[in-house]
Amino acid sequence: MSVTCNSAGRHADLWLLDGGLATELEHRGFDISGPLWSARVLREAPQAIEQVHYDYFAAGADFAISASYQASYAGYAALGLGNDETTALLRRSVSLAQSARARYREDSCRSDSPQPQERLERLRIAASVGPYGATLHDGSEYRGNYGLSVEELIAFHANRFAILAESDADLLACETIPSLDEARALAQLMRDYPRRSAWMSFTSPDGMRTAEGEPLIECARFLDSIANVAAIGVNCVDPTVITRAIHEIRAGTAKPIVVYPNSGEHWIASTGQWAGTAHRSQLAELTPEWISAGAQWVGGCCRTRPADIAEIARQISR
Secondary structure (H helix, E strand, O other): OOOOOOOOOOOOOOEEOOOOHHHHHHHOOOOOOOOOOHHHHHHHOHHHHHHHHHHHHHHOOOEEEOOOOOOOHHHHHOOOOOHHHHHHHHHHHHHHHHHHHHHHHHHHHHOOOOOOHHHHHOOEEEEEEOOHHHHHOOOHHHOOOOOOOHHHHHHHHHHHHHHHHOOOOOEEEEEEEOOHHHHHHHHHHHHOOOOOOEEEEEOOOOOOEOOOOOEHHHHHHHHHOOOOEEEEEEEOOOHHHHHHHHHHHHOOOOOOEEEEOOOOOEEEOOOOEEEOOOOOHHHHHHHHHHHHHOEEEEOOOOOOOHHHHHHHHHHHHO
């Protein structure tokens, strides 16, 4: 569609990502228990996912990350779904985000207070490629140490990666990666799609090492050589380790840095619950520090909501 609203917008080099998808679905009353999380809602109530994407755009996000993080052939097969239906659901995850973007643009242009044209035109869709550990539903994405080779990880990711890489998403979000080996596997798949770009973001307990223990600087140096890796960073980590992580990654790459922490709580796989104290206000409070340190893509992950993204947007606008 052609967007013809008035123009203005935030700095072109700074991108605001959305926040937690499963978190918001749960807040709205959807059952995300079990191993599929939001991938269950993707099948059972897709309109709810489209609305969450819409609300994040309305909150100020430039990016909607698709509901494909937990969607996998193995995960859906456990429910008795065949490959064709899984493929259709993966494609649906992208089309729902596209639908939300189109609807938001149309509604804005019809509004008495339309968004600037530049803002509407920069809205993007990132197809989420979750880690192998997410399908285990045991917190492995925060530990790593899968016991799998790079070749085995390539084999796990290949089919889903191909569907998302061939979709109409603007780029891929290879996220919550706990180890350099999984990054190597995803980087190999990226080489098979040289015209497709992606960001790669790791989990880290301390802002210095991956969940499995490799230095973030080493990960950044490896990914720096992959031409179609658009940005490198961390996600679903405590907000207080973000600045340190930015410095570590910046020491290993000149690529843009992407950061989107969780609320500061941590996932307890044995109970299926989040524990600790939420400090969501820290996201907006610390955003200027992260941008000053070198982050160009900022957002929220688990346990963050549209209101948190709206507050970050306000900080950015200042």
